[in-house]
Amino acid sequence: MRKCFAAVFAILCVLPLLSCSAQTTQARFFCWSVRFQRGFDQGFSLELSTFDPLTTSPNGELGALFSTYSHWSYFALNNTNGTPLVVGTLNLNVPFNVDANGNGFSDFFEVARPVSSTMTGGTFSSNIGGGSASAMWSRAAGSKNGTCVLTLQTLGSFAHTFEIAEYTGNLAYLPGSNTVSGTVSLSQTGNPGNHFFGPLSFVKSSTNRFNLLQLQAGVWTNALSQTLAFSTNAFYRDSTWPTNYYGYVEFNNGDPNTSGLSYRLWTLSIDDLNDADHDGIPDFSDDPLPPARPPLLTLKLGTTNLLLIFSGEIGRSHLIQTNTSLASTNWQLAQSVTLATDPQTVSLPIPTGITFWRVLVP
Numbered sequence: 621m622r623k624c625f626a627a628v629f630a631i632l633c634v635l636p637l638l639s640c641s642a643q644t645t646q647a648r649f650f651c652w653s654v655r656f657q658r659g660f661d662q663g664f665s666l667e668l669s670t671f672d673p674l675t676t677s678p679n680g681e682l683g684a685l686f687s688t689y690s691h692w693s694y695f696a697l698n699n700t701n702g703t704p705l706v707v708g709t710l711n712l713n714v715p716f717n718v719d720a721n722g723n724g725f726s727d728f729f730e731v732a733r734p735v736s737s738t739m740t741g742g743t744f745s746s747n748i749g750g751g752s753a754s755a756m757w758s759r760a761a762g763s764k765n766g767t768c769v770l771t772l773q774t775l776g777s778f779a780h781t782f783e784i785a786e787y788t789g790n791l792a793y794l795p796g797s798n799t800v801s802g803t804v805s806l807s808q809t810g811n812p813g814n815h816f817f818g819p820l821s822f823v824k825s826s827t828n829r830f831n832l833l834q835l836q837a838g839v840w841t842n843a844l845s846q847t848l849a850f851s852t853n854a855f856y857r858d859s860t861w862p863t864n865y866y867g868y869v870e871f872n873n874g875d876p877n878t879s880g881l882s883y884r885l886w887t888l889s890i891d892d893l894n895d896a897d898h899d900g901i902p903d904f905s906d907d908p909l910p911p912a913r914p915p916l917l918t919l920k921l922g923t924t925n926l927l928l929i930f931s932g933e934i935g936r937s938h939l940i941q942t943n944t945s946l947a948s949t950n951w952q953l954a955q956s957v958t959l960a961t962d963p964q965t966v967s968l969p970i971p972t973g974i975t976f977w978r979v980l981v982p
Contacts, residue, residue: 643903644792645892649806649816650729651785651874652684652885654691654714659770659778663700666770666778668693671880673707679878682714682782684885689742690714697746697775706775708746712753713739724861725889731786731809734761744772751775759784764810785883787816791890795908798824800833804840804888816840816848822855830905831857835867846876855888863902865890896937898958912936912981916963919977926968930979934959939980940966946976 656668657680669678673696685692689711697706715737716726727733735757742753751773759766764784771777786809793802800822808814818840825832833855840848848871855867866889874883892902896909915932932938937958941951954977957966968977 642792642794643892643894644790645890645894645902645904647789647791647804647806648725648889648891649787649804649869650887651883652729652887653785653874653883654682655783655785655883656680656682656693656768657781657783659768659780661776661778664705664776664778665698665702666772666776666780667696667698668710668780669696670694670882671878673704677879679875679880679882681878681882682710683882685711690716695744695746695772706746706748708744708750710742710744710753710770710772712742712755714755715739715757724858724864728757729784729786731764731784732761735759735766744775746775749774757782762810764808789815791820793820793904795903795906797907798826798829800824800904814843816842824905829907830901831859833865833867833905835869842876844877848872848874848876855890857902857905861891862900863892865892865902865904898935909936915979915981917977917979921970922967924970926970928966928968928977929963930966931963932959932979932981934962936981940968941978941980943976943978944974951978 659666667673667678668680668682670681670683670693671679673694678696682691682693690713692709692711695708695710696704699705714728716728718727719725720727721733728735738754738756740754744750744753754771756769757766766782768780768782769777770780787806788809789804789806791802791804793800802820804816804818804820806816819838821836821838822833823836835853835855837852838850842848850869850871853868853870855865858864858866866887869886869888871884873881890904892904894903896903913933915930915938918929920927935958937956939953940955940957942954943951955966
């Protein structure tokens with residue numbers, strides 16, 4: 621008799637429908653520039669920078685070029701007291717085209733993947749002449765830091781520690797017919813205290829709204845409460861990985877702690893597995909579903925179970941949740957049901973005490 625009373629009481633106390641239009645998905649963010657510490661060879665040191673080392677303090681940046689070579693920098697070869705002896709420019713390739721695990725991310729910029737590669741064919745020019753350049757890269761899986769031995773013909777081989785800047789975290793977004801708005805919270809792999817936080821806004825293409833969006837200019841905040849402004853850029857839905865969206869985020873200055881504009885070019889990758897209408901287009905760029913029809917619920921006592929009978933929209937997901945107290949916010953997912961009929965009957969275990977159910981429609 622107590623079980624029967626508990627079941628009846630529960631259906632009389634089912635909460636009204638809650639709308640779940642906001643979504644959360646995963647994001648990955650990395651800088652195309654590589655940060656170099658000072659390298660050494662027999663007492664001499666080599667520093668890289670995207671600033672002229674004779675006029676501005678070096679920022680350690682090997683910057684993205686995407687021309688004949690993937691990366692470039694100025695360099696300064698210093699004597700034992702730090703005075704520049706040779707200054708020039710360096711052009712070389714990093715091994716960013718390797719994707720051994722086939723997940724669509726370059727192993728070089730994915731901290732979880734190891735790197736072991738020698739890249740030849742680089743060049744340098746300086747105030748005393750030029751020559752060939754090569755780089756021997758080594759980084760253990762799971763480490764954001766690695767070792768690079770830069771060899772500049774006639775100048776020496778310099779061992780550097782380099783760092784990859786990769787961030788991961790959540791993107792909470794609200795899809796719309798023509799726009800998508802959201803907020804990112806991203807922490808650096810290997811240094812979680814370093815993070816980015818801020819809003820994002822996209823405008824969908826009028827002719828290709830599912831696959832092409834325009835990131836709008838905005839501002840994020842870093843762990844030091846410094847603001848970093850970024851410009852407008854195109855974002856694309858990947859045809860090979862159709863749950864993925866990617867594009868450049870170009871900061872006016874990606875590292876305000878340096879003496880000039882640096883570490884500007886980044887890639888943001890958004891992987892959205894949410895697909896409320898199961899049409900193969902992630903909710904991130906899909907047309908938002910119309911408001912759901914509130915389900916109508918009836919609860920009956922069966923011989924060995926409870927029968928929850930509810931009406932709703934066929935083909936739409938319904939989340940059955942349970943709780944032992946209406947004062948508690950700790951609702952637990954009992955079942956996720958996509959309605960095949962209207963109404964549909966779902967079997968539930970008979971509770972041993974007072975239990976409440978509600979149904980949410982995402």
